[in-house]
Amino acid sequence: MELCDLTIHELREKLENKEVTAADVLDSFLRRIEAVEEKVKAYVTITADEARERISSDLQGSLAGIPLALKDNISTEGIRTTCSSKMLENYIPPYNATVVEKLNEEGAVILGKTNLDEFAMGGTTGFSAFHETRNPWNLEHVPGGSSGGSAAAVAAGEAAAALGTDTGGSIRQPAAFCGLVGLKPTYGTVSRYGLLAYANSLDQIGPITRDVEDAALLLNVITGHDPKDSTSVQMEQADYTAFLKEDLAGMRIALPKEYYELDYNPEVKESVLAAVKKMEAEGAVVEEVSIPSIEHSVAVYYILATGEASSNLACYDGVRFGYRSKTAGNVAEMFRNTRSEAFGEEVKRRILFGTYILSAEAYEDYYVKAQKVRTLLIKEIEDVFKNYDLIVTPTTPETAFKAGAITDPLESYKMDAFTVPVNLAGIPAITIPCGFSSANLPIGIQIMGPRFGEGKLIQAAYSLEKILQLGNKRPELEVR
Amino acid sequence: MSRKYETIIGLEVHVQLATESKIFCNCSTDFGAEPNKHTCPVCLGLPGTLPVLNKKVVDYAIMAGLALNCNINSYSKFDRKNYFYPDLPKAYQISQSDYPICENGYIEIDTEEGTKKIGITRIHMEEDAGKLVHEGSIDQATASLVDYNRTGIPLIEIVSAPDIRTPSEARAYLTQLKQILQYIGVSDCNMEEGSLRCDANVSIRPVGQKEFGTKTELKNMNSFRAVERALEYEVERQRKILEEGGEIIQETRTWDESLNKTISMRTKEEAADYRYFPDPNLPPLNVDRDWVERIKSSLPELPREKRERFVREYALPEYDAGVLTDSRELADYFEACVKEYSDAKAVSNWIMGDFLRLLKEENLEIAEVKMTPAHLSGMLKLMDEGVISSKIAKTVFEEMFKTGKAPEQIVEEKGLKQISDAGQLEEIVLKVIEANPSVVEDIKSGKDKAIGFLVGQVMKETRGKANPGMVNQIIREKIESL
Known part of the structure; x- marks a missing residue:
């Protein structure tokens, strides 16, 4: 293994022991990028010069000298932030997101900004206005999305870890497709200041890493109250690494029967159930539960998310920054042409849908009703957590599929069935690899916890990771 | 207005609050700075930025509510009002829709018939938009420029009940409202600088009819006098239409000061659907009794x-x-x-x-x-x-x-001290008597009023400083003893 294949904690140990320098580490990652990026296409912008400049100073902190990637919907001062949209192709923000400030304070080295489905809308990273990203485990397959660039970069050794954003599964699904750990924190624990919004009530920034320990390390850095985000929760700074212990004894695990009764890829279902069995063998108590409203999650999610999105994306009007149509003769035309020319197909679809949802004629029947179902779902999930520590499901119903295989939007929305309830309920969830399909594609298992239950989540995921021992497996990119 | 019809007026008043910083960021609210000086990523609506509510704005809104006899709602929330315009950076205005901070108040005004209560339906908080500016005249400018200094300045909108019956009552209401808001110090209510703006809803109905007539909304009135005149014009316009058997169209009309008339801007069919929904970036606002009591005790x-x-x-x-x-x-x-x-x-x-x-x-x-x-x-x-x-x-x-x-x-x-020194005054009186023998004769012969002339002469000599009572008395004494 090369340095660029190691985890954050492994790199940290080598750096602390002075076995290697930050320059050695950075060089390894830049060489890997040089070798594979042409095929993986994980990045929108690579900031190699800025990274070299940064390690020339004496970096301090828990991430000192660790090369990381950021999804390109997180605002970076002086570095263009595109959301993989023509609309923001040349937009250079004048400010850093709070998470970027936190990474900087801990000495992290940013390698670049990673590709996503335009404005985080999609599950393949194929809706990027610039290029498709591919799955390092099989370059004909998608890496998932919308944080597909972040997941592909980490899987391919183009970054030690990355930050993604998760509105309906956009961290967990690509992490699962790329054989990685992905964590969606409790809503309100990580500041959204500087996250270019898709759906504000659902969006959350989180880590995509090679193992659970790295997820805990990054979580320690990025969580915490932020006065700039009114939805940020007042909380004590937790040390999530304290939960890195192998202990499943007495842990109560719920399996929602609605999910296990569904018809989907049997390899995925079997792999997840096999992992659950192993947890049971280590002393976990596993029982089936029912969450009746969960079957409405996808419908509720698309109503609320697109409603919010239609308003959030209205600011891209060509007035102050970003793309502006050159064909307009007056202000109304400028708005219309700018948005028609610079938004992609999926973004337009969701804006139109959301605009309708919020319209006077549809608001009560859709938006208000969806909020009610959301409230009901939250209650049902809270009820489960009165008796159980965790809920375990597959992360996705399928493994990574071939690029271009799913073209029907409704088909692709159904792929979010297991991930969206987590965002609707504001609870944390983690995905870790639990096996591989016959086609050697990673399978992810999802563990959900109650609000602010990241600790238990990490303990269970860490224990399972140790049981399964899949951690050292890396994709065989033919270029190597 | 003929006795056949009754006028129904409701006013919507926007007031800029006199806080030092904007409603959702720390930018200054100073008026008259160079364009776009008081801006930041938040009020410019740059992607990824988030609003944080200025508590002082809530304090001021509560103050206004209490001074206008409103209930202060313990639960209120912020909503987005969505529309596209270059002076609105986020393409939505953060406002309060179905749960405003204050409701059900009133103002007392003085009318010819005595004191009258005008209901206040609601007061809600919102952010102001920016301003379009043009080089030269708007018709000749090749481009619009936008000044975002005003963007995010806190506003309260005060909506009256349809209790106003005449244009002069409307003016009295505005005058009283302005006075109250200035008294409690929440706004300078300067109409020229735009810190107080008024729109009016007006309709007429035959006397005795219960249902309201079709209303029109009037905009662009830049003084209380203009509000009164626009309403007078509009009431008359509506009366003529009805008397000629026509129908009032529900529409927004703008007051043209130079033409002295209202002009149609847009009809109801053209009205925007603002697609209000709760702003997910701002949690609901809870105002507890202690907060209200604290403000109440600070009210002048x-x-x-x-x-x-x-x-x-x-x-x-x-x-x-x-x-x-x-x-x-x-x-x-x-x-x-x-x-x-x-x-x-x-x-x-x-x-x-x-x-x-x-x-x-x-x-x-x-x-x-x-x-x-x-x-x-x-x-x-x-x-x-x-x-x-x-x-x-x-x-x-x-x-x-x-x-x-x-x-x-x-x-x-x-040296303005009054001369009350009898000796000093006697000297001057004697001088004046000597100089006016004919007047003295007049007085002696009974023309008592002529004394006033001599007093005036003494005042003149003393440049007004002589004690007039004493002068009068001394003149009488001297003439008698002559």
């Missing part, structure tokens, strides 16, 4: 209470009390004077007369006046002590107002 006395108290406490005529309580500053000035000089009516006369005249002539705010209340009461005491005459007092007052010097100093420096 309101204009009507103060007016009534002035009549009661200082035995002033209603008229005087009304003038003196017109602004809180003037009322405070008056009370500071009265504290040191108990003849309230005398103080009132000086303030309503020379004080307000000079204030206007010099175009000053009360805070800028150099003369202190102690100076005014000091001057009144000098008059009582006979040190200066009431005529001299006018000179002293004007000098105090302009220089801020103490009355004693002015009297000393200018």
Whole structure:
């Protein structure tokens, strides 16, 4: 293994022991990028010069000298932030997101900004206005999305870890497709200041890493109250690494029967159930539960998310920054042409849908009703957590599929069935690899916890990771 | 307005709150800075930024609500009002839709028929938009420029109930509203700088009819006078249409000051669907009883209470009390004077007369006046002590107002002290008698009124400083003894 294949904690140990320098580490990652990026296409912008400049100073902190990637919907001062949209192709923000400030304070080295489905809308990273990203485990397959660039970069050794954003599964699904750990924190624990919004009530920034320990390390850095985000929760700074212990004894695990009764890829279902069995063998108590409203999650999610999105994306009007149509003769035309020319197909679809949802004629029947179902779902999930520590499901119903295989939007929305309830309920969830399909594609298992239950989540995921021992497996990119 | 129809008016007033920083960021709210100086990523609506509510805005909204007799809602929330316009950076305005902070209040106004209550339906908080500016005239400019300094300045919108029945009541309502808001200090209510803006809804209906007629909304009125005139015009326009058997169209109309008429802007069909929904970036606002009580205890006395108290406490005529309580500053000035000089009516006369005249002539705010209340009461005491005459007092007052010097100093420096020395006055009287033998003859022969001429001559000799009572007496004595 090369340095660029190691985890954050492994790199940290080598750096602390002075076995290697930050320059050695950075060089390894830049060489890997040089070798594979042409095929993986994980990045929108690579900031190699800025990274070299940064390690020339004496970096301090828990991430000192660790090369990381950021999804390109997180605002970076002086570095263009595109959301993989023509609309923001040349937009250079004048400010850093709070998470970027936190990474900087801990000495992290940013390698670049990673590709996503335009404005985080999609599950393949194929809706990027610039290029498709591919799955390092099989370059004909998608890496998932919308944080597909972040997941592909980490899987391919183009970054030690990355930050993604998760509105309906956009961290967990690509992490699962790329054989990685992905964590969606409790809503309100990580500041959204500087996250270019898709759906504000659902969006959350989180880590995509090679193992659970790295997820805990990054979580320690990025969580915490932020006065700039009114939805940020007042909380004590937790040390999530304290939960890195192998202990499943007495842990109560719920399996929602609605999910296990569904018809989907049997390899995925079997792999997840096999992992659950192993947890049971280590002393976990596993029982089936029912969450009746969960079957409405996808419908509720698309109503609320697109409603919010239609308003959030209205600011891209060509007035102050970003793309502006050159064909307009007056202000109304400028708005219309700018948005028609610079938004992609999926973004337009969701804006139109959301605009309708919020319209006077549809608001009560859709938006208000969806909020009610959301409230009901939250209650049902809270009820489960009165008796159980965790809920375990597959992360996705399928493994990574071939690029271009799913073209029907409704088909692709159904792929979010297991991930969206987590965002609707504001609870944390983690995905870790639990096996591989016959086609050697990673399978992810999802563990959900109650609000602010990241600790238990990490303990269970860490224990399972140790049981399964899949951690050292890396994709065989033919270029190597 | 003929007796056949009744007018129904409701007013929507937007008021900029006088906070130091904007509603959702720390930018300054100062008026008149160079364009786009008071902006930041948040108020420019840059992607990824988030609003954080300025608590002072809530304080001020509660103050306004209490002063306007509203209920303060313990639960209220912020919503997005979505529409595209270049001066609206996020393409939505953060406002309050179905759960405003204040509801169900009223204002009392004075009408010819006596005191009348005008209901306040609601008060809600929202952010102001920016401003489009054009080089040269709007028709000739090749581009619009946007100034975002005003973007995010806190506003409250005060919506009246449809209780107003005449354009002059509308004006009285606005005048009273402005006075109250200035009293409690939440806004300077400066219409020229746009810190108070008014839209009006107006309809008419045959007298006796229960249902409201079709209303029109009037915009672009830049003074209270303009509101009154636009309403007068619109009521007349609607009456003519109805009397000719026509139908009122529900529409928004703009007041054209130069043409003196309202012009159609857009009809109901063209009205936007603002797609209101709760802003997910701002949690609902909970205002507990303690918060309301804290604000309540900090509220100053309101204009009507103060007016009534002035009549009661200082035995002033209603008229005087009304003038003196017109602004809180003037009322405070008056009370500071009265504290040191108990003849309230005398103080009132000086303030309503020379004080307000000079204030206007010099175009000053009360805070800028150099003369202190102690100076005014000091001057009144000098008059009582006979040190200066009431005529001299006018000179002293004007000098105090302009220089801020103490009355004693002015009297000393200018030698304005009244001459009450009998010996000194006798000398002057004798001189005057000697110089006017024919007048003296007149007086002797019974023309008593001619004494006034001699008194005038003595005043002239002493440049007004002679004690007029003493002069009169000495002249009589001297003429009798001749």
